[in-house]
Amino acid sequence: MTLLVFGKTGQVGQELSTFDGVTCVDRSEVNLENPETCREAIRSAAPRAVINAAAYTAVDRAEEEEALATVINAVAPAAMAQECAALGIPFVSISTDYVFDGSGETPWRPNDHTGPLGAYGRSKLAGEQKIVQAGGAYGILRTSWVISAHGNNFVKTIRRLGTERSQLSVVSDQVGGPTPARDIAAACLLMARALAKDASKAGIYHFAGTPNVSWAGFARAILAKLEIDCNVTDISSREFPTVARRPLNSRLDCSSFETTFGLCRPDWRQGLRDILRQLETTK
Numbered sequence: 001m002t003l004l005v006f007g008k009t010g011q012v013g014q015e016l017s018t019f020d021g022v023t024c025v026d027r028s029e030v031n032l033e034n035p036e037t038c039r040e041a042i043r044s045a046a047p048r049a050v051i052n053a054a055a056y057t058a059v060d061r062a063e064e065e066e067a068l069a070t071v072i073n074a075v076a077p078a079a080m081a082q083e084c085a086a087l088g089i090p091f092v093s094i095s096t097d098y099v100f101d102g103s104g105e106t107p108w109r110p111n112d113h114t115g116p117l118g119a120y121g122r123s124k125l126a127g128e129q130k131i132v133q134a135g136g137a138y139g140i141l142r143t144s145w146v147i148s149a150h151g152n153n154f155v156k157t158i159r160r161l162g163t164e165r166s167q168l169s170v171v172s173d174q175v176g177g178p179t180p181a182r183d184i185a186a187a188c189l190l191m192a193r194a195l196a197k198d199a200s201k202a203g204i205y206h207f208a209g210t211p212n213v214s215w216a217g218f219a220r221a222i223l224a225k226l227e228i229d230c231n232v233t234d235i236s237s238r239e240f241p242t243v244a245r246r247p248l249n250s251r252l253d254c255s256s257f258e259t260t261f262g263l264c265r266p267d268w269r270q271g272l273r274d275i276l277r278q279l280e281t282t283k
Contacts, residue, residue, distance in 0.1 A: 003192055004047035006030060006038065006080065007054030011148040012094060015185035016053060022189075023047070027054070032072045035079035042083045049192040050084050052077050052093040053185075059098070059120045060243035066119035073123035078130035085136025090195035092188050097144040097176060097208070099125040102247020105175075107212075109253045110142070110204040118244040128204065137199035139191040141184070141257075144208045144250045145218075147271065148181035149278040158219045159279065162228040172216035172234035176250025177208035180271030190261050201260055206252035209268035221269065225276055 007013035008026035017024045023045060030041045032054055042050055056062065056072040077093050084091035098121035099114045116122045131138050147155045161168055187207045194201050213221070216234045223230050237246065254265050 002047045003049045003051055003189070004042060004045045005051045005053055006032070006041075007052065010053055010055070011146050011150050011153065011181040012053040012184050012188070014150045015148065015182045016051065016188065019185070019189060032076040033068070035071070035076045038076050038079045039083040042080065042087070047089065049090040049092070049196055050080055051188045051192055052080055052091070053188070055094065056123065057120070059118065059246075062119040062123065063244050066123065069119055069123040070126055074126035074130055077127045078134060081131040081134035081136055081138060085134045090137045090139065090192050090199070091131065091134075092139040092141065092192045092195070093127065093131055094184065094188065095128055095140050095142045096121065096124050097142060097247060097250040097252060099128065099142065100247055100249075102249045104249055105251070106249075107251035107253035108206070108249070110206055110256060117247060120244060137195045137202050139195055139202060140204040141188060141191060142204065142206050142252065143179050143184055144176045144252060145178040146181050146184065147178050147268070147275060149275050149282065150181065154178070154215070154218065155222055155272065155275055156279070158222045159226060159276070162223050162226065162230040165230060167231045167233060168219060169233045169235045169240070170216040170219045171237050171240050172214045173236050174246055174248050174250065175212055175214050177210055177212050177252060177265070178218055178268040178272070179207070179209040180266060180268060180275065182274070183209070183266035183271060187257070187261075187263060190263055194261055205257040205260070206254045207257050208252040208254060208265060209271065210265040212251050222272065225272060
C-alpha cells in the first residue's frame, strides 16, 4: 500500500519515513501556508492513503500567530481531506490533547466536550472539524506528549539539563501519557490500512502512552534511566508561567482505538529505553 505523508521532518514523520511503501514530503516540497499545494501533491503522488503528520506546534508563539497556525493546522488539512474524499482514499491526521480544557482527572474520551485553552488548541480543533466536514474516510488520532530521538522534546531537554545542573524544577500538576513517535507512526499506518478496507471505522480516536505520569515524574524516570544524579523538585504550573496555558489533565481514554484497531496503548517506559539507546548511538 503506497502512502503519502505530510510532515517529513517532524518527530512522527521521521518515524513514518522508515516504513516500506511510504513517501514523505516536507515544507520545502509542499507549502502548507498555500493549501492548494497539498491538493496538488496528493494528485501527483496518486497514493492509496494520506497521513498528515505536519503541524504548527509552537504552542506559545501561536498566541501571536493564530492566523498562521490556523492555516497550517486547519486549512491545509482540510484541503488534504477534501482531495482524499474526492479521490475516495483514506485520510489520517494527527491531533492533540490540547483540544480539551484539561479540567478534572478523568481521562478524556473522543466524544467529550472540547474547550481548548489557547490558539494552538483552537487551530487543531478547527482542523478536526474541517476534516470531518470533508466527508471522506477519515481518521483523527489525538495523542499527547510526543517523544523521540528526533527534534526538540522533553526527553532530550531533560537529558541535556540533567548533565548541566544538580537540581531541576518541573511541574507536577500536569498529567498525561508520554507517547513515543514510533508508536504513533505505527498507529497511523494501522488506521490508514484499516480505513482502506472498511470506511465505517472512520472517526476520532485517542492514542497515548501508558502509564499516565506528571512531567516531574517523567523527568525522574528519564534521569533514572540515564543514571544521572540530578534532583527534581515538584512545582505547580503557576510557578512556571508560560505564554499559553497548558492543560493540567492530558489523560486520554484510548479504549475505542484498542477496540476498533486492536492496538493497545504503548508503554512509554519501553519507548524511553529505545529512545535513549538511539540517542546514545548517535552521539
